[in-house]
Amino acid sequence: MSNRTRCACRRCTIRSLMGPAVIITVGVLFLLDQMRGGYFSFGNTFPVILIVIGTVSLASTLAPMDGHIDSSYPPVPPPSAPGAEQNLPQSPLPGQGQGQ
Numbered sequence: 001m002s003n004r005t006r007c008a009c010r011r012c013t014i015r016s017l018m019g020p021a022v023i024i025t026v027g028v029l030f031l032l033d034q035m036r037g038g039y040f041s042f043g044n045t046f047p048v049i050l051i052v053i054g055t056v057s058l059a060s061t062l063a064p065m066d067g068h069i070d071s072s073y074p075p076v077p078p079p080s081a082p083g084a085e086q087n088l089p090q091s092p093l094p095g096q097g098q099g100q
């Protein structure tokens with residue numbers, strides 16, 4: 001899933017924190033709902049999720065891209081290329097190409 005080379009620039013690092021930040025926020029909001037309820041019920045506090053998403057998005061947009069590695073568009077092999085199924089151990093890999 002995350003086998004591709006990951007960029008270590010500020011922007012990509014902050015962007016990768018979006019998922020954990022949202023999950024932690026939702027967890028804290030549900031915890032407040034369970035502990036306090038009433039004013040802190042999830043129905044009242046859910047906009048905090050939008051604020052967190054917007055803050056992380058804004059921070060990643062403003063972050064510098066020094067040393068950015070664009071790995072979002074890897075070279076797509078043809079559908080029948082042997083390199084497309086690297087995770088199959090019993091693949092005979094015929095014609096691996098460019099043998100030494």
Ligand SMILES: [Zn+2]
Pocket residue numbers: 007008009010011012013065067068069
């Ligand atoms: Zn990057």
